[in-house]
Amino acid sequence: MTSGTGSGPPTIVSIAERAGVSIASVSRVLNGLSARRDTEEKVRKAAAELGYVPNSVARSLKGGRTRQLTFAMPDIGNPVYVAMVREIQAVAKAAGYRLLLHSTDAVTEDELAVVRSLAERTSDGLIICPIRITPQHVEAIAHATAPVVVIGSPPPDAALDCVQADSVSGAQKAVWHLADTGRRRIAFINGPLDTVPGRNRDEGYRKGLADHGLGYDPELTAATDFAVTAGAAAAHELLDRRPDLDAIFCANDQLALGAAQTLHARGMRVPEDVAVAGMDDTLLARAAWPPLTSVDLGSAERGRIAAELLLERLREAAEAPAERTNSTSSTSSTDDTDVPPPAPRRTTAEPRLVVRESTVPARSV
Amino acid sequence: MTSGTGSGPPTIVSIAERAGVSIASVSRVLNGLSARRDTEEKVRKAAAELGYVPNSVARSLKGGRTRQLTFAMPDIGNPVYVAMVREIQAVAKAAGYRLLLHSTDAVTEDELAVVRSLAERTSDGLIICPIRITPQHVEAIAHATAPVVVIGSPPPDAALDCVQADSVSGAQKAVWHLADTGRRRIAFINGPLDTVPGRNRDEGYRKGLADHGLGYDPELTAATDFAVTAGAAAAHELLDRRPDLDAIFCANDQLALGAAQTLHARGMRVPEDVAVAGMDDTLLARAAWPPLTSVDLGSAERGRIAAELLLERLREAAEAPAERTNSTSSTSSTDDTDVPPPAPRRTTAEPRLVVRESTVPARSV
């Protein structure tokens, strides 16, 4: 009963009617395909007059692509992830993709749901940053219906595209720096040891000490939550136990901030009495007093790399959609979903030490 | 040539074939409509075996809704916007909507493009947080093809849904607090005066002083950029000019952080010698040493309110799609796009002073 004109937003049908051509011609002109001069003019004129804007949903349905990417991260309040979002958004935008954001609150079930929801074809690809990577994650990602890039460190045998941080050598670098600047009793406030980051940073700390011939002393270490108050409390503990410590290395900036606050509260000078270093190089590091030396584990870089890798996978998929070639023509037993996957790529972002005044006194402010 | 089975992801057609029913029955069962017991079972079984997941794009095309919301903000690196994103994401998720993120870098052209892109029907509604609201913004938003909620303060005559901050009374509250705690020479480091926030904060500062019988002294004020280093520099200037000042109120936390750093660098104690207060109550405020008193202008709250308002508009639009009723049946002159708009709603988030140790010495730490 709809006449096609006057109801709802303009479509190619409205344009076709107004221009007196077929919808096919409209489509062609609008997509820059060849058309006779006057056809093109009529169509463009009608489209302009009607204020036509193509319906992206219809386009997606036809084309099988949404031009949307999804990024799923644990917590948008965390500056580390914000840095990733920022880069991903920029890369996506530049490539003509929109960015869909998911906050999983680090709940495994949520993360898995996001991966599975790729089957809804709401987005063309996913970048996911899980807090821990379980076998279920690996399984779900391996069977995902669209390209997935993981920001994190899956088990070595997992065949996934991923972008890792190297927190081992990151921690190591921080310890080197502290040792290089004359510190000898370097304490370490770590996060939970039952997490991958926790274990890695511990390893880096030990390596760093060993590299400089410094012994590992359990009394100089603490493991707690990744939070400012936890850092403050841990620092108190350490100082009570070992008042002679001359540096505190922390597994992230928030812990470092807490440690620095404790030092202030106890009337100790940073860095003269005790040097403090953190990790992640968030805006907190720059904001602290004194500004914190910190190890940039490359959040921004990982975000960028992940996005670029994902885009590459999408390009590949677009160029080689001939997955089912060479199979028996129309036998009903085609249930297998085995597709030769492109060799998974593992990239690692190189950590970068950013030296500020919490470890090296400023010459001039 | 496609048989419907075995190629590509399962669709209702594959299910129908496998279950030996029509696609309509499949659709019904899958949407929870009534069906005979065994039909339902057959369908569910087939769907499960095939690992069927509905294609959201096709659904959107049919239903005219994408179940996506867009949030456009100037800079995802800014904690104020991060707080908004967080809340918006939560509200959207709870209501079954996905969140599309746009970073406009505060470029007006980009902002307008986002509003106009609503015509592509990629998302059902938009929350936009423009840095300045121009007449073009008002115009574009008024003619948008989907509901838009503005976070910010459009001109009073603009008929837009919006959620405002009250930075005037926020600044005022901060000054009150400083005066109440005995400060008399309260300096003010503001952002650029040619922005709405800048002007409002200045107004609040003056009002606050007046309320307490304190005179306005231009020598005690500075206007600069919203950045840590700018705050530090401005504080130096103020202290050179007026070494007797006993408080510095700053138009945001970054400026306050910079001011605090300058005070430390000059060997002055916070808050004993000079109290410092900021605005926005970002995580920087809590991270600073001492922790900064700050005025929470309700970023999180504004985000939440905006999202809820937008959802309400969407509900209204869904319930009353009878815009074209009572018009002449099929006259061709139905070009007008005048639709009686629901009365625009203006909400204001109440500022909240958060007192910390940068203005009031801690009793015990």
Place this chain on the structure above:
DNA sequence: GTGAAAGCGCTAACAA
């Protein structure tokens, strides 16, 4: 170069 027509996967009106 252009138009008619066939879908993309789904929902909903209408018949049976």
Place this chain on the structure above:
DNA sequence: TTGTTAGCGCTTTCAC
């Protein structure tokens, strides 16, 4: 209750 059918708006053969 169930099946047939007509679209949602678009792109893309395939004839003409």
